[in-house]
Amino acid sequence: MAGETLQVYFLGTAGALPTPNRNPSCVMVRHGSDTLLFDCGEGAQQQMMRARTGFLVDAIFITHWHADHFLGVLGLVQTMAFNGRTEPLVIYGPEGVHDFVEYTIKIGRTKLGFDLQPVQLVPGMAVRFSGYQVEAFATSHGMPSLGYALREDARPGRFDRETAISLGVPPGPLFGRLQRGESVTVMRDDGGEVTITPDQILGTPRPGRMIIYTGDTRPIHRLHTEGLEGADLLIHDATFDDLERGRAAEVYHSSAGEAGEAASALKAHSLALVHISSRYTSMTNHIRDAEEKFEGEVLAPSDLAMVEVPFRE
Secondary structure, three states, rough: EEEEEEEEEEEEEEEOOOOOOOOOOOOEEEEEOEEEEEOOOOOOHHHHHHHOOOOOEEEEEOOOOHHHHHHHHHHHHHHHHHOOOOOOEEEOOOHHHHHHHHHHHHOOOOOOOEEEEEEEOOOOEEEOOEEEEEEEOOOOOOOOEEEEEEOOOEOOOOOOHHHHHHOOOOHHHHHHHHOOOOOOOEEEEOOOEEEEOOOHOOOOEEEEEEEEEEOOOOOHOOOOOOOOOOEEEEEEEOOEHHHHHHHHHHHOOOOOHHHHHHHOOOOEEEEEEEOOOOOOOOOOOOOOOHHHHOEEEOOOOOOEEEEOOOOOO
């Protein structure tokens, strides 16, 4: 896992209404060879073509059942069927996901050629993948809704080459086995054998990376913080600038300043502002409002922007 890429494609950053420059909500995350979608608003598959990501999606996570967060699924599964997909596609989401998958299959009126599998999640549940998991947490949007945290497993500590050699481990394949957490057996000078364990060679385990995607919500730090601290990238609802904080509260959204407050409270490393209302043609105020509350990096990604999340050292 130590060499896995972690890329975030902002395929849709608009609020409830699309604009000429922004599509409805859709965030693609690529972890190594895995591709996950978080929400899938209208026009998502065209955005995938524009971003040259292809359609090889391994799973879809829906935050809630407002149309701007799921309408793209209907067209996407048809395109997958036309392209000959045979692998099952799992759609995760809150209460109502079974009905959604049933309607999606019925409205298409064609045999997909692959299984579309609904899985209902509740806060605290986690979906396991190779080297990481996606955890569901509660959000506040006036209806059943979830946010998702993609959390990597801890990485092994740094490999101490000199210590390994001093213990009799020759440079080569045995180094790799120790780095992967395996014990190895080497010959002693007297002809006997000795077992070298990873804890003799590796330093303190290092944390994996974490991405949080809130979907539509009031500021998440006001709901809970346990387990959400220290994200490398927090992707937070910032539908309005701070002049419209009252409106944000009325409709269960967040302002950019409130997103900044959440990033600060959760000790995130960077913050991306998404779900931008169609009333705004500039992100200047959003960025200013967020930066007043958060000292880390503030991003206002345009559609098709890609952010690579590096390992922290």
